[in-house]
Amino acid sequence: MQMMNEQTGIPFILNGRPVRSLSAPGTRLLEVLRDEFHLTGTKCGCKEGECGACSVLINGRLVTSCLIAVGSIAQQAVLTIEGYRETERFAVLDAAFADMAAVQCGFCTPGMVLATEALLSEHPHPSAEEIRQGLSGNLCRCTGYQALIQAVRTAAQRGAGLW
Ligand code: FES
Numbered sequence: 001m002q003m004m005n006e007q008t009g010i011p012f013i014l015n016g017r018p019v020r021s022l023s024a025p026g027t028r029l030l031e032v033l034r035d036e037f038h039l040t041g042t043k044c045g046c047k048e049g050e051c052g053a054c055s056v057l058i059n060g061r062l063v064t065s066c067l068i069a070v071g072s073i074a075q076q077a078v079l080t081i082e083g084y085r086e087t088e089r090f091a092v093l094d095a096a097f098a099d100m101a102a103v104q105c106g107f108c109t110p111g112m113v114l115a116t117e118a119l120l121s122e123h124p125h126p127s128a129e130e131i132r133q134g135l136s137g138n139l140c141r142c143t144g145y146q147a148l149i150q151a152v153r154t155a156a157q158r159g160a161g162l163w
Pocket residue numbers: 043044045046047048049050051052053054055064065066067
């Protein structure tokens with residue numbers, strides 16, 4: 001007979017660690033991350049898939065966690081900004097965003113950084129159009145997109161070989 005607590009909850013990998021969510025399967029992944037796992041780097045903006053503030057990577061793919069039910073991600077690997085912060089790639093992005101003044105209030109920044117990770121994984125040397133496309137699902141009210149585009153370009157140059 002298996003122990004109850006070995007079967008309870010929805011199992012997935014969160015920032016490299018196996019976890020189980022005890023939330024109802026229909027609960028938004030955004031809420032599970034923030035309220036159950038206290039990973040508040042994932043921001044809650046529109047809850048409609050329009051702003052990108054809640055972006056995370058699932059199996060390396062950029063998704064808006066407000067539109068994902070936790071019940072649909074069993075056994076999948078979720079990376080939030082807290083997990084990504086531990087990587088060498090994050091250090092490159094962090095410095096580039098700071099140096100290019102691409103962070104003002106910071107609300108959009110976790111989502112922007114993860115969108116950039118997804119972009120550079122696919123296009124290590126992105127064109128201006130690819131950068132615009134890569135960030136198109138993420139809104140920023142503060143910086144003006146030129147600074148963000150320049151930050152991505154700078155990260156791609158400085159991080160040559162990392163992506
Ligand atoms: S909160 Fe998910 S896209 Fe805006």
